[in-house]
Amino acid sequence: MDVNNLIIENITNPHELERMYRKDPKAFKKSFTQAREQNPNSKVLDVWYERLHFNEKANTEKSSLFQNGFIFMGILAIMAGISTRIIFHFVEQEAIAPINLAFGIIPFIAAYFVYKNTPKKSIIYSLAALFLISGIYVNMLPLNYNDDSIILAYLHFPIFLWVLAGLSYTGNDYLKSSTRLAYIKFNLEYGILYASMAVSGMVLALLTMQLFSFIGLDIEEFYFSNVVLFGAAALAIVAVHLVSMNLKLAKNVTPYIAKIFSPLVLVTLLVYLVTVIWVGKNPFLDRDFLIAFNGILLGVLAVTIFSITESDSDEKKNISDYINFALIVLALIIDSVALSAIVFRLSSYGITPNRIAVLGVNILIWANLIWIMFSYMRFLQDRSGPSTIQDAVTKYLPVYGLWAAFVIFTFPVIFN
Secondary structure: OOHHHHHHHOOOOHHHHHHHHHHOHHHHHHHHHHHHHHOOOOHHHHHHHHHHHHHHHHHHHHHHHHHHHHHHHHHHHHHHHHHHHHHHHHHHOOOOOHHHHHHHOHHHHHHHHHHHHOOOHHHHHHHHHHHHHHHHHHHHOOOOOOOHHHHHHHHHHHHHHHHHHHHHHHHHHOOOHHHHHHHHHHHHHHHHHHHHHHHHHHHHHHHHHHHHHHOOOOOHHHHHHHHHHHHHHHHHHHHHHHHHOOOHHHHHHHHHHHHHHHHHHHHHHHHHHHHHHHHOOOOOOOHHHHHHHHHHHHHHHHHHHHHHHOOOOOOOOOHHHHHHHHHHHHHHHHHHHHHHHHHHHHHHHOOOHHHHHHHHHHHHHHHHHHHHHHHHHHHHOOOOOHHHHHHHHHOOHHHHHHHHHHHHHHHHHHOO
């Protein structure tokens, strides 16, 4: 009996049709047309027709979208590359601060998001004004690298610009937690893809410079300033476009990275803290150790958020959730110790911009961790779903942006 007759014979047997399709998709698809011609009114075959031809339709639609988006992406990528190269020239001349390099990339990423999402004009005007004002302001600050308040303003600028890029990504839905969650996921996928492409670019750069060195030419300085720099900036826009096209590579990798890294970080951190107690390190007296302590805290927070955002909103609790909860409790302990040490140093050694900035960040993180922890407790007790945990992450994001803006626009004034 041929495949065509088998399709008709098993038209009411979904399991057998699926088995036949998986066994030999090409033969099934080839014979399906004849079976459908003999049974034009079959709803089962109508469903199979859509299933077999959906990718073709999707690819046709995607190709037209790809062409339109590709041209705009290409223009933005070239503009980002040129802008970054021009800014780098003035940085080399020490006419402007290196933080200006961020303005060679992030505004163009925001422009791409605006093109994709087409938000209201009020949002577009607000974004343009904020980018312009922040760009003018950062270049009005004195180039004094010995002034802690200036350095803190520079360090907080990427956070502020990241929040502005998030506003352009979320568009009209900037108040929705689901859209903010999508932005966090986008950043995770973007980071993985850009890192992969950057490694390939580094290999190409090393190979190119080595080849030229064989003929007695040292092109390292020229190649970095004109090719690597331009390529890194342009590649940032290309990666945004590829992730926006729902590239499966990053989407398939990120959940596994989250599940692998969370337990590894938990075990490593526990061993580290036990070792710290054993050797008698004291964050109250050791400034460098306090800085490292805060770095660990930020890392744990990032890994926890990473893992939370990769959970489905309807997913039931599993071992990963208990690991995340343990990480959050551990992070709270670390943050509480760090807060105590900072308050101790403030009362003992006086107020400085660095101490106030670190104190503010630790208070913000502590409040966020408390919110996430109580949300997780309700979830683990079956009193709520994973969406409440995700809300604790997404609804708090603007607070970090506001704090960054506060440091940027007030610290240089207050402490000068």
